[in-house]
Amino acid sequence: MMNCILKKKTKMMIMTMIFCLLLTNASSSRITEKKDEDPKPKPWPEQFHSVLVMNNTKKNELQVTDLWYDWPNGRNLNLIQNQLGKLLYDLEWNNGTSYYYTLDATSECRTLLFEVGILRPNWLEGATYLGQKHMDGFLCNVWEKVDFIWYYEDVVTRRPVYWLFYTGLYAHVITFEEGVVLEDSRWQAPVYCFNKKAVEEEEEEQQETAGYPHQFLRDAIITEKKAEDPKPKPWPEQFHSVLVINNTKKNELQVTDLWYDWPNGRNLNLIQKQLGKLLYDVEWNNGTSYYYTTSECRTVLFEVGILRPNWLEGATYLGQKHMDGFLCNVWQKVDFLWYYEDVVTRRPVYWLFYTGRAVHVITFEEGAVLEDLQWQAPVYCFNKKEEEEEQQQQQQQIDGYPHQFLRDIMPLAFT
Incomplete structure (x- = not known):
């Protein structure tokens, strides 16, 4: 009887070991198959x-x-x-x-x-x-x-x-x-590309082109200590700027086209989030803002209008610091914003919000004006009923939707 029981147990152990071995082999096969079938990068569209x-x-x-x-x-x-x-x-x-x-x-x-x-x-x-x-x-x-x-x-x-x-x-x-x-006419190099006597040899031309077209790393600028701290230059009354904005806390990246038009009391942001929809943000000096896409629109009422050109008045000077390859004067505005301005050209280079949102200024065209037609919000922005109150709109509809740039610093304009 005992021998019979031992034989049965031994047989069960052997069967269990074989089963485990088979499972191990099967798992190994699946791992091998998975390794053999690693995903491939999608070819670029033509x-x-x-x-x-x-x-x-x-x-x-x-x-x-x-x-x-x-x-x-x-x-x-x-x-x-x-x-x-x-x-x-x-x-x-x-x-x-x-x-x-x-x-x-x-x-x-x-x-x-x-x-x-x-x-x-x-x-x-x-x-x-x-x-x-x-x-x-x-x-x-x-x-x-x-x-x-x-x-x-x-x-x-x-x-x-x-x-x-x-x-x-x-x-x-x-x-x-x-x-x-892109249309064919945009692919034609200008005539002055063909006015040279001969095309330079590749190696020589590559040496000439190293670092071309613009070097941003500047030599240190030695400035004399002045009796009075420098003041930030007021914004021009009209300008266009391209901004790269990185929200480090939310891990969000976007490129914004900013059109500022103080004389006409309006401000427009074309906000392109990374691999997302293009959002239009039209702001007026009466406190009305329209946030819209090609099919959606949100209307918000604020107590203040757009930033005035001298909104940085009263900022605290912190000294000089290099940013994005430029030597900048740096100011702080009420523990909310740090503003960097190029020492040489006095153009804005960078600003940082206390929230971790960093703004890099790519272009800054003074005097550029967008045609009036581009400032008109679409008709579907005006089809809503008017009973929505200002606070309800701000808190429920627009809170964080989807990005506020100049509105974030509105309180500073009145500080």
């Missing part, structure tokens, strides 16, 4: 338009780039707006020719010859999968390409979110519009 916020951490340079990619026609165009610098056009062709030029009064142009053309749509083939990681608030698949670039793609939409070069240059993808094509 034609697209993208807005990129790029930061060269080693050179301390910030820029916003409009990228137009057109593989069927063998061409690629970058409109590169360096922070408070010139707008540079980088036109690349698949025959290896590239033109770097401006369209302003300087009429600058450099021609380069490369051995290769533009990137092919499947240029990420063969990249090594590294796993998943959160970036800019998106869960991304991440790949590495020959120790040169790290590429982040949104797991859900498969749109590119971010990429990092080994040089320290990184790009945040703000918009990605598949199938969008």
Whole structure:
């Protein structure tokens, strides 16, 4: 009897061990299969338009780039707006020719010859999968390409979110519009690109172009100590500015077109959140603001109007500090805002809110005015009933929706 029981137990143990071994092998097979089926980066569409916020951490340079990619026609165009610098056009062709030029009064142009053309749509083939990681608030698949670039793609939409070069240059993808094509007339380099006697050799031209078109790292400026602290320059009564805004606490990134028009009592923000909808924020000096997209609209009433040009009066001077490659005078306004102004040009460079929201000023065009037609809120903003009270609108509808820029500093204008 005992031998029989022992035999049964031994048999059960052996069967259990075999079962466990089979499970282990099956698990190993699944892991192997999963490893063999790592996700692949989605090839680029053959034609697209993208807005990129790029930061060269080693050179301390910030820029916003409009990228137009057109593989069927063998061409690629970058409109590169360096922070408070010139707008540079980088036109690349698949025959290896590239033109770097401006369209302003300087009429600058450099021609380069490369051995290769533009990137092919499947240029990420063969990249090594590294796993998943959160970036800019998106869960991304991440790949590495020959120790040169790290590429982040949104797991859900498969749109590119971010990429990092080994040089320290990184790009945040703000918009990605598949199938969008730029009209042919915009692809023509200006005539002065062809007025040179001969095209310079590639190596020589690359040396000339190193760091082109604008160097932001400035030599230290020695300033004499003055009896009175410097004052921030009042804002011009009308201007246009492109801003890169990063909410570090919420991990949100956006590019905003700001149109300021004090004489007409109005302010307009075109807010492009990263891979999100374009939001219009029209603000009037009577306290009315309209926040709308192509199909939605929210109306809010505030007790104050738009910022006045001298809203920084009374700010406390903190001294000088380098920011984004510029030597700046820095002021603090009632423990709410830190404002950086370029010592040389006196243009705003950067400001930081106590909430962690950081604003980098990419362009600042004094006197620029937007045509009146662009200030009109759409008709569906006026189809709502009027019984909504101001406080209810502010608290329930617009609280944090989706981004407030100048309204955040409204109280400062009256401090």
